[in-house]
Amino acid sequence: MNLNTKQSRSTWRRIADSRLINALAAPNGMGRYLEALNPMWSLDQNRIPAIITAIHRETDDAVTLELSPNGDWPGFRPGQFCQLYIEINGRLHSRSYSLNSRGGRVSLTVKAQADGLVSRHINSALKLGDIVRLSPPMGDFVLPEQLPDAILMVAAGSGITPIIAMIEAALKRGYKGGITLLYYNRSEADTLFNARLQKLASSHGNFSVLAVYSNGQSELRGHFEQQHLLTALGFQDTLNSHTGALSLPTCFVCGPETLIQSVSEEYKQLGYSDKFHAERFKAVVSLSGNTEVVGKLAFKNSQCEVTSDSRNLLDQAEAAGLQPQAGCRMGICHSCSCLKTEGSVRNINSGEISHGEEYIRLCISQPLGDVSLAI
Ligand SMILES: Cc1cc2nc3c(=O)[nH]c(=O)nc-3n(C[C@H](O)[C@H](O)[C@H](O)COP(=O)(O)OP(=O)(O)OC[C@H]3O[C@@H](n4cnc5c(N)ncnc54)[C@H](O)[C@@H]3O)c2cc1C
Ligand code: FES
16 A cells, blocks of 8 residues: 555545545544554644654754655745654654755754753654654745845854755756855854855855854854945855846845844845845744733633633643644744633734634733633
C-alpha cells in the first residue's frame, strides 16, 4: 500500500471520510488506524508527519534537519515558517521554524537557546529516522512576485533562516538587482551558513555579504547603526551602477527586537517605511496600562475553572493542566485561536480591549475579570 502520492492520499481520505468506514472505525476514525499502522500514513493535514533524512551540524549550537514529509506537504514560499510538533517526555510541544531547502528536501535550522526546551531537544536528542510533524506553511515574510530594484537583507543569529531562503530564491530566479546582506553574529564560529553565503557571493556578482561580529575581526563592529546602513548602501550603489537605481533598497530584517527597531527607525527617518519588512522570532510584550485584574477563568469544554491573573490566557490554560493548540506564542500563527463566550480581554500587543463572544488568540489575550472560553 503506497500512501505517499497525492493521488493515493486523496483516495484514502475519501474512503476515510465515508460514513460507513467512520462508523466501523468508531470511536477513533479511520485516520487513527492508518496512523497506528504507519505514522507516515496519517491523514492529518494540520500536523503532517515528516521523517528526518539527514542532520547537519551547522555550528556548536545549531543543527539543520532535512525532512521528508508525506504527500500532504503543500510546499512553501521562501521566507515562510511552519509549526514543528514534537513530543518530549510524553508531552506534545510546538514551535515555529522557518522553512528552507537542502539536498532537494524541506529543511529547518534550529539554534539551541539557553534554557530552551524544544530547541535544545532538537539539537541534542533527535536522530535519523525520527518522525516529527509540521503544520502547513504560514507567514507573509516573503519576496514580492515583482522583485524590487535592489534588496537589503539584515539578519542576526538564527534570524538568517528566512533571509537565506529568500536570497537563494531571488538568485535562482535570475534576479539582476543588487542584494546586500548585513549579518550580525558574535563571531565567525557562531555564523550560520557561513560557507554557503560565501559561495553564493563568489558565484553571484550582484550578491555581497557584510559580516558584523561583536566579538571578532570584521569590517563593521558592534550593533546596527547608521554607519552600517551607509556602508551597505555604498556596496549597493556599486552593484547598481549599471541600473542607476538611487532609492533605498527594499529591506527585509529578521533578528532581535532592538535590531528590528534600529533599522526600522533609519528607514522611517529617510522616508522609506513602505520598503521595510520585518519578522520577529520572539514576542514583543508591551503591557502598557497593565493592572492585574483577578477574576474567574472558565474552560467550559473541559469543565475546569481557575482564578485568573494577568498572564496571557495560553499560559493560564497550560498552568491549569490543559493543552490547547499553540505555535508561535506571539500572535502571528493563529493556531491558538479559540472562542471566548463571555468576558473581556486585552490584546497584549495592541492594548485594545474587546468584550463578549468572539474568537481570540489565547497567547496575546489577557483576561480582564471573569472570562469563559470554549476549550
Ligand atoms: C515565525 C518564527 C520563525 C522562527 N524560526 C526559527 C528558526 O528558523 N530557527 C530557530 O532556531 N528559531 C526560530 N524561531 C524561534 C523558535 O520558534 C523558538 O522560539 C526557539 O527555538 C526557542 O524555543 P525553545 O522551546 O527552545 O525555548 P523556550 O523553552 O520556549 O524558551 C526558553 C527561553 O528562551 C527564550 N527564547 C525563546 N525563543 C527565543 C529566541 N528566538 N531568541 C532568543 N531567546 C529566545 C525565552 O524567552 C526563554 O527565556 C522562530 C520563531 C518564530 C515566531
Ligand atoms: S500561538 Fe501563534 S497566535 Fe497564538
